[in-house]
Amino acid sequence: xxxxxxxxxxxDENHPNVFFRLYENQKMVVDNIAVMNFSLLMDGKAEGxxxxxxxxxxxxxxxxxxxxxxxxxxFSKPAAPTGFKGSWAQ
Numbered sequence: 001x002x003x004x005x006x007x008x009x010x011x012d013e014n015h016p017n018v019f020f021r022l023y024e025n026q027k028m029v030v031d032n033i034a035v036m037n038f039s040l041l042m043d044g045k046a047e048g049x050x051x052x053x054x055x056x057x058x059x060x061x062x063x064x065x066x067x068x069x070x071x072x073x074x075f076s077k078p079a080a081p082t083g084f085k086g087s088w089a090q
Contacts, residue, residue, distance in 0.1 A: 002042040004073060008054055010036060017059045023067065025051050042075070049074045 006022065020033040022040065030040065033054075050073050056065040 002045075003039045004042055004052075005037065005039045006052065006054070006071075007037040008068060010056060012056075015056075015058055018056050019059060021055045021057060021064070023053050023055070045075055047075050047077055 008020075010018065010020075012018075019031075020036070020038075021028050022030040022033060022038065030038070052071045052073065053067040053069065055067055057063070
């Protein structure tokens with residue numbers, strides 16, 4: 001089971017009642033995250049680059065912050081083995 005762990009900090013005393021959203025390639029993939037460390041299962045993802053960022057949302061007004069910095073994760077298949085040979089064994 002493949003997964004990516006995300007972690008961030010939040011320290012705005014004026015807005016203590018918040019949750020977080022996680023975006024993948026500018027599309028929200030997880031809403032209402034209550035913690036500042038979160039793991040996302042990656043099983044079944046196609047090979048390629050994925051760009052992630054998070055936002056903070058005020059629970060009362062639902063106003064959303066600007067996006068965090070971005071994190072790019074590249075998924076690629078491992079190389080095939082080479083020199084594969086066989087022979088009859090006795």
